[in-house]
Amino acid sequence: MSLKFTNTLSKKKEDFITINPNQVKIYCCGVTVYDLCHLGHARSYLNWDVLRRFLIWKGFEVKFVQNFTDIDDKIIKRAKKEGCSTDELSERNIDEFHKDMDTLSILRPNSMPRATKCLHQIINFIEDLEEKNIAYSNNGDVYFSVDKHKSYGKLSGREIENQIDNAAGRLKINQEKSKKNSLDFALWKKSKSDEISYSSPWGKGRPGWHIECSAMVKQELGESIDIHLGGSDLIFPHHENEIAQSEACNGKELAKYWLHNGMVNVGGEKMSKSLGNFTTIRALLDEDISPMTLRFFVLQTNYRKPLDFTEEALKAASKGWERLNNCLAFGHIYKTKDQNINEINLDKPIKRSINSELDKNSFKLLSDFEKYMDDDLNTSGALSILFELSQPIRKFINLIKEKDINEINQDELNQVFKKWELLSELAGVLGLKVNLKQETPKNKLEIDTDKIEELINNRSLAKANKDFILADKIRNELKDMGIDLIDKPKGYTEWRRF
Ligand SMILES: [Zn+2]
Known part of the structure; x- marks a missing residue:
């Protein structure tokens, strides 16, 4: 059987055929670095880590790129609240991101571009779209003109006409008068006077979220890639807009295969901050759930299906992994x-x-x-x-x-x-890494190493005296203490917890 993926673009399971023989170029939408990573991120990045490992194992040469969104309203808001700069906040959360991902044994991407370091490429991209008459500027804002891109809606399956009707209502409420069409989306946003801003041909401002990914894919991997990854919540509008921008600018298909992971529920309900069931990776691992238990748990469910975190399911996964x-x-x-x-x-x-x-x-x-x-x-x-x-x-x-x-x-x-x-x-x-240290509850009593060494010495003496009954008795005594013995050459004995 050949390798097959369910492609969101065709809504079908398709044979996987790479653009260049044996090479796979993958882009994965990364985190907005305003906070710690939550279980939704863990689920997504664990699934894609397994995809990457499997392709490498099969002999493909894989280039995996994942971005950090470090320009965003949420970052600006949080930095203000914490009284630090957006750079400080981003830097700190990028460090925390690496800690979480390393703990879960998620392989680091080959490159991790950041929006603030790709401004030149982003501005060039928008200029190209303007030149092609697909983007227009209005008083410091730049928009993508959706009706100039005929295949808009091909990923999400949404029809533009319906979209315009739906969006028209919202438009009235928002009174956004600078857009020509209610579905047009921002490529560049004019900054308010007290906000962080960057210079551009359209004045001081900052890039829209979607354009960042289009520019980074092009910079890191070229105009066409094999696989684009993300959570299913990104299909619309983020990925739809990425496709529109990239394909309108480059005249080439952005990605052959679009893979999306399902969402995460906690105790049967959608995880969200407003429901108060929002759990960070850090908080879950602090509750005596080992990183490999979490990985094992995630892999029990197909990546496309919703994943429900419950205490019972995690306990069962913990036993299975053990x-x-x-x-x-x-x-x-x-x-x-x-x-x-x-x-x-x-x-x-x-x-x-x-x-x-x-x-x-x-x-x-x-x-x-x-x-x-x-x-x-x-x-x-x-x-x-x-x-x-x-x-x-x-x-x-x-x-x-x-x-x-x-x-x-x-x-x-x-x-x-x-x-x-x-x-x-x-x-x-599957990235399931052996853990040689017994994962014990935190309250488990510390072991008495002096006592263990003493018993091992007594056993060695018993063996030297050919008193095998006593030697076995001591071995069993240690077993009852949760200690396993490993006899090595020349009479040397090692011990470990089991
Ligand atoms: Zn993206």
Whole structure:
């Protein structure tokens, strides 16, 4: 089966064919940096991180660009309220954004342009539109003329006539007289005297939100890209206007595929500040929800569907992730300490499994995983494959609780390690990173390391005296304390919490 995505432009699931062989250019609408990121951002950027990882894993060369909107009414308002400059506010929230995204193991984009650093390109873009007679200026404002662009409405499926009727009402209320048509939108806005402003051929002002993305796509990726991403709330007017501006200016299709993620509900209701159920990523992670639990939870639902955050669902996800994490940790305890083994390598695609000799069952699971992901990123199907793959590992973990690992047949051990390697690789495609530290509730009592060391020494002595009954007794005593022992060569023993 070939890779397919549901394209908002055609409203159909389509085969994915890149513009240039093997290269994928992606643009994702970023955050307006006036506040901390919320669960809607987490959902969106986790989904697109998995898209990016999967394409890299499949061998595509991916260029991923995501912007920061650092010129906006909300930023101006918030900076005023906090008594700082808009630059200070933006800078601080950009730092916080990186912290949240790094915590969630979201790969950093290849480039992250900011509106304030692209003013030259934005102004050039507007001038081009004016020259082509698609934009007009009026007393310091510049507007895009919607009726000059025949395909306006092609993404959202809205018909211009209806739009004009609907907007006419609003226009009356707003008494916006500088627009020729009620649907025309601002490319450049004249600033009020006390607002931050930038020089332009139309006087002091600032760019509209939509033009920023059109200018940045062109600057960073060129006139046509493969995939444009965003939340479904951006389809209209933001993405519709981006298409209109870019296609009117460049005479080329802006993006072949438009992918949109569904919205987030909290406890069955739409998340919004006015409903008081607005949760930041930071606040959720402070409630003992681990970053990987959040990722696991998000991936249980198809990216296009609405996602409902409830306490019960998060608890269930936490248990599910814990089961998977135990299996992912297994090979790290007995084979390698390299925690990055299941991290995607951006320089070299990590489809390592293709070169390893897989048994029939593992090979089928690998191909089923890819089939699920090829089918418009069916991440819940992909997760089910991880659980299938982890079954024999879980059985083995239970077996070695009874026996010492050194008593296990070497061939059997190698087979389990191979399954673990495949499990690690596929978990890495979903960005599920193993956590070797037990995620314990904050109130859990601290462990007594002196006591543990003492018991380990006693066990080593018992083993040296060939008193295996006592050695096993001590091992069980430690197990009851939540401590797992790992016997290393030359009689050395390591321990960890399980
Ligand atoms: Zn955008």
